[in-house]
Amino acid sequence: xxxxxxxxxxxxxxxxxxxxxxxxxxxxxxxxxxxxxxxxxxxxxxxxxxxxxxxxxxxxxxxxxxxxxxxxxxxxxxxxxxxxxxxxxxxxxxxxxxxxxxxxxxxxxxxxxxxxxxxxxxxxxxxxxxxxxxxxxxxxxxxxxxxxxxxxxxxxxxx
Ligand SMILES: [Cu+2]
Numbered sequence: 001x002x003x004x005x006x007x008x009x010x011x012x013x014x015x016x017x018x019x020x021x022x023x024x025x026x027x028x029x030x031x032x033x034x035x036x037x038x039x040x041x042x043x044x045x046x047x048x049x050x051x052x053x054x055x056x057x058x059x060x061x062x063x064x065x066x067x068x069x070x071x072x073x074x075x076x077x078x079x080x081x082x083x084x085x086x087x088x089x090x091x092x093x094x095x096x097x098x099x100x101x102x103x104x105x106x107x108x109x110x111x112x113x114x115x116x117x118x119x120x121x122x123x124x125x126x127x128x129x130x131x132x133x134x135x136x137x138x139x140x141x142x143x144x145x146x147x148x149x150x151x152x153x154x155x156x157x158x159x
Contacts, residue, residue, distance in 0.1 A: 025050045025090065025126055029150035030140045032107065033100075034116040042114060043070075044105040044122065044140055045150065048088075049095045055087035057133070058125045065109030067122075072101055081106070087127060100146070114142045 030046035048056060059067045069088050072081045079101075088103060090096055098104050105122070107114075114120060124136045141147070 024052075024128070024134060025054065025056075025124070025136060027124070027136065027138055028095075029147075030122075030138060031147055031150045032105075032114055032120055032140050032142050034142050034144045035110060035113045037113050039113065040110050041106060041108045042110065043100065044107060045098045045100065045146070046105075046138075046140075047095050047097050048090055050090035050092060050126070053092045053129050054090045055127045056090060056124060057087040057127045059105050059122060060125075061107060061120055061122045063111055063114065063120045064107035065111065068106045068108070069098075069103065070106045071103050090126075116142055116144050118142050 026049040028047045028049070030044065032044035033042045035042045044059075056069060059069060061067055069084045070081045071084050072079055074080075081104075083106075084103070088096065096103070119139045119141050122138050122140050124138065126134050126136065128134070143150075
């Protein structure tokens with residue numbers, strides 16, 4: 001009973017904060033990739049559209065000890081990923097896709113496997129052009145592959 005009420009409050013909070021900041025940055029098609037037991041890291045993907053120029057400076061989630069914004073790039077023949085230095089730039093009115101094979105949110109040091117068809121909480125921290133920070137709480141569904149209409153990498157098509 002107590003647990004149920006807590007869940008409701010959490011969801012209400014997430015909805016409220018999303019609505020309050022909806023004008024600043026629009027988040028669409030967010031999803032996180034499910035993991036198997038023992039797997040300590042996974043990716044989360046979404047499309048971000050900022051109304052005004054800004055940056056995604058950090059991400060946190062209660063399910064992961066460490067969360068970073070990563071980019072994947074070919075280094076010769078090897079696909080490498082690394083943390084985006086100084087925040088991910090969000091141009092005004094232009095959608096920035098975080099998708100498999102490109103930018104992504106890296107959830108590391110996972111506290112438990114991410115089970116498909118569950119939802120995880122994530123807090124995105126944005127910085128506007130004046131340097132002011134704002135938090136956006138979102139609920140992110142967990143899937144094994146990109147759902148229809150979500151941010152999926154071009155690499156997924158050939159599967
Ligand atoms: Cu990564």
